[in-house]
Amino acid sequence: AAGVIQSPRHLIKEKRETATLKCYPIPRHDTVYWYQQGPGQDPQFLISFYEKMQSDKGSIPDRFSAQQFSDYHSELNMSSLELGDSALYFCASSPQREDTEAFFGQGTRLTVV
């Protein structure tokens, strides 16, 4: 079965650079979520989209922005990177129903040096 695809899997950037993470949801899933998991931490919700509109927002820094495109894939743009942005970034998708869980991608490990 198709899963959530995230790219790239690993990314190394320098401080103050920009990074773009991509997420391709499971087909027919119309909701996408982004989570950030710092080293030794639990995943923290950043932002979500439903039908290409932002549906909820968590602890996402102003330096970050995201969008969902017409084909339902989503991109998380991160500017002015800081060392503290080094983390595992998960994308998850789900259909807009109550009785289902979100399916997570394998994550993008971002290292800021």
Add this chain to the structure above:
Amino acid sequence: AQKVTQAQTEISVVEKEDVTLDCVYETRDTTYYLFWYKQPPSGELVFLIRRNSFDEQNEISGRYSWNFQKSTSSFNFTITASQVVDSAVYFCALSDLRMIKAAGNKLTFGGGTRVLVKP
């Protein structure tokens, strides 16, 4: 605000022992979902189980079982006859059912419990 607490940071067992992971949650909502996810060393988050707040029936699925007690806001998870491949970090998570229709399954995670199963 929602909160999930996993008091055990790390559990070490010998293979074939049972492991029970504790999870206590806080929410002001009367309807919600509870989840357990597994994060092996490779890093991905693997869905294990889901339970909605209406259903307190405890179940067994293979080597996994769970004990949901709404009266004590607990959702404990047990691995029976543990195996080395069970070594991972296990996260308990909560989503607000009321919000699901508007915003989807935003999850609040606990801090995770690292399980180490030794041969």
